[in-house]
Amino acid sequence: MPTPRVKMPATAAKGEVFEVKTTIDHDMESGQRKDKDGKPIPRKIINKFTVTLNGKEVFKADWAAAISANPYCSFFLTATESGTVEFKWQDDDGSVYSTSQAITVS
Amino acid sequence: MSTKTSAVTRRTVLAGIGAGAAAMAVAPKLAHADKAAADDSLAKLLGGVKPHDGKVKIKLPQIAENGNTVPFTVTVDSPMTEASYVKAIHVVAEGNPTPGVASFYFTPTGKAEVSMRMRLGKTQDVRAVALMSDGTAWQASQEVKVTIGGCGG
Amino acid sequence: MRKTILAAVIAAVAGGAAVPVLADPPFDAKDPKYAPYIAGEKRSGYTFAEPETRAMQDDDFSNPGFLWVEEGKKMWSKVDGKAGKACKDCHGDAEKSMKGVGTVYPRFDPHANALLTLEQKINQCRTERMEAQPLKFDSKPYNAIATFVKHQSFGMPFAVQTDGPVAPYFDMGRRLYYERRGMSDVACKHCHEDYWGMHMRTELLSQGMPNGFPQYRLKWQTLGTAQKRIRGCFEEVRAEPYPVDSLENTVLELYATWRANGLRVESPAVRK
Numbered sequence: 001m002p003t004p005r006v007k008m009p010a011t012a013a014k015g016e017v018f019e020v021k022t023t024i025d026h027d028m029e030s031g032q033r034k035d036k037d038g039k040p041i042p043r044k045i046i047n048k049f050t051v052t053l054n055g056k057e058v059f060k061a062d063w064a065a066a067i068s069a070n071p072y073c074s075f076f077l078t079a080t081e082s083g084t085v086e087f088k089w090q091d092d093d094g095s096v097y098s099t100s101q102a103i104t105v106s
Numbered sequence: 107m108s109t110k111t112s113a114v115t116r117r118t119v120l121a122g123i124g125a126g127a128a129a130m131a132v133a134p135k136l137a138h139a140d141k142a143a144a145d146d147s148l149a150k151l152l153g154g155v156k157p158h159d160g161k162v163k164i165k166l167p168q169i170a171e172n173g174n175t176v177p178f179t180v181t182v183d184s185p186m187t188e189a190s191y192v193k194a195i196h197v198v199a200e201g202n203p204t205p206g207v208a209s210f211y212f213t214p215t216g217k218a219e220v221s222m223r224m225r226l227g228k229t230q231d232v233r234a235v236a237l238m239s240d241g242t243a244w245q246a247s248q249e250v251k252v253t254i255g256g257c258g259g
Numbered sequence: 260m261r262k263t264i265l266a267a268v269i270a271a272v273a274g275g276a277a278v279p280v281l282a283d284p285p286f287d288a289k290d291p292k293y294a295p296y297i298a299g300e301k302r303s304g305y306t307f308a309e310p311e312t313r314a315m316q317d318d319d320f321s322n323p324g325f326l327w328v329e330e331g332k333k334m335w336s337k338v339d340g341k342a343g344k345a346c347k348d349c350h351g352d353a354e355k356s357m358k359g360v361g362t363v364y365p366r367f368d369p370h371a372n373a374l375l376t377l378e379q380k381i382n383q384c385r386t387e388r389m390e391a392q393p394l395k396f397d398s399k400p401y402n403a404i405a406t407f408v409k410h411q412s413f414g415m416p417f418a419v420q421t422d423g424p425v426a427p428y429f430d431m432g433r434r435l436y437y438e439r440r441g442m443s444d445v446a447c448k449h450c451h452e453d454y455w456g457m458h459m460r461t462e463l464l465s466q467g468m469p470n471g472f473p474q475y476r477l478k479w480q481t482l483g484t485a486q487k488r489i490r491g492c493f494e495e496v497r498a499e500p501y502p503v504d505s506l507e508n509t510v511l512e513l514y515a516t517w518r519a520n521g522l523r524v525e526s527p528a529v530r531k
Binding site: 175 | 309310311313315326376459460461463477478480492495
Binding site: 010017018030032057058059060061062063064065067068069070071073074075076077078081 | 146166174175176186190199202203204208209210211212215216217219220221222223225226245
């Protein structure tokens with residue numbers, strides 16, 4: 001079971017722009033490789049990444065097989081309201097890995 | 107960082123090992139996308155909007171030590187307000203087996219910048235296109251030389 | 260004048276296209292930012308890496324190796340095995356008890372009467388003290404706990420012992436390090452002692468210092484140990500690798516680590 005890591009400030013001033021860094025351990029098996037017997041290894045990647053603030057979507061990404069293993073993604077948000085930022089990674093096999101972090105905006 | 111594109115200007119040693127390594131490193135034949143395939147893929151993502159050059163910056167290493175993990179940052183000149191923001195950034199690699207790398211969808215928050223790491227199968231151009239809230243599209247592209255065949259390649 | 264022996268081979272392989280040749284990364288031994296990566300004439304692989312790779316290592320969050328450190332941290336306090344113990348139950352706070360431990364392995368273990376790598380020592384602890392299954396080489400938990408333990412010595416200089424009961428292992432390691440092998444008919448020392456800093460085709464040869472292991476390799480797209488890397492080196496010179504944890508591979512790790520004595524623990528380093 002992959003373990004996501006997220007780094008963002010726990011508190012921010014209203015209007016402040018802050019960076020959100022995320023990463024998760026995942027092989028991102030591209031479907032382009034073959035095993036020792038020459039059989040293709042089926043594709044298994046995280047194909048979607050979504051970020052919500054208090055349930056409202058603020059950032060989303062579709063990833064292809066060209067994304068490196070253990071995908072690292074960083075982006076920016078503006079501090080608008082206190083609440084919970086939730087992160088979801090969606091696997092080809094239907095699994096969803098998630099984590100969340102609280103932010104207090106003053 | 108200085109970069110050299112010609113082997114002739116470099117000191118090269120250990121001919122014996124080099125020849126061995128070179129023989130081992132002949133890349134398997136893989137189907138690769140090309141500029142036209144990348145254009146097609148982008149046209150679908152942009153819904154037919156033609157991108158102009160400008161407003162977008164793509165930061166990539168000039169030489170990737172290994173094509174498996176190539177860091178990139180795309181930045182777009184945009185205030186990211188309700189009135190004017192970047193709706194999406196699409197990244198395509200023209201020489202990979204399939205051109206798509208990632209699509210990022212933004213809301214009017216933060217700033218128009220995203221960083222990730224991608225796989226590049228060979229030396230090629232990488233293109234980033236931004237679709238703005240006013241319906242226009244902007245693009246930038248950069249060549250990345252990918253090291254293949256070394257101990258780390 | 261710089262000479263090129265391989266131009267023809269390179270051109271043939273590249274189908275005539277321009278071949279990128281890595282420029283020597285900008286490196287100034289007097290630049291204080293490199294001080295933690297140099298000890299006398301010894302240079303960590305960090306000083307041979309491109310700026311993007313160094314930047315990935317520098318930040319504890321962007322460094323993918325920390326995914327393993329975090330996992331290992333969880334394992335430290337998790338009970339496993341019939342004895343009902345976690346690492347923590349005997350060793351307490353890893354930040355204190357494991358500090359420095361990573362600088363002295365491979366080490367002679369009187370109890371096992373053998374030279375053990377850090378990973379072998381952890382598995383010995385698991386089977387004998389925790390009565391748990393040994394972790395499988397190169398598995399996620401195997402790499403995670405080893406990286407977590409090694410990381411507790413981050414920044415400390417290596418100081419592996421080579422005398423006393425270690426002497427015969429060390430002598431064997433040195434002999435293997437200088438022994439020609441494989442279809443390329445070269446020894447470890449040819450790349451890492453005689454020709455480091457030069458290019459072999461597109462490869463900028465480093466001193467082969469293992470101070471970053473377990474480390475994240477861009478080529479592997481994952482993290483691995485020195486045992487794994489040494490086997491990779493053998494394959495690159497087209498030699499049959501010694502089995503994992505064999506006496507040969509272990510004494511080679513000892514010799515390579517002794518060469519890095521004085522350099523600092525960088526685990527988890529990021530390398531190409």
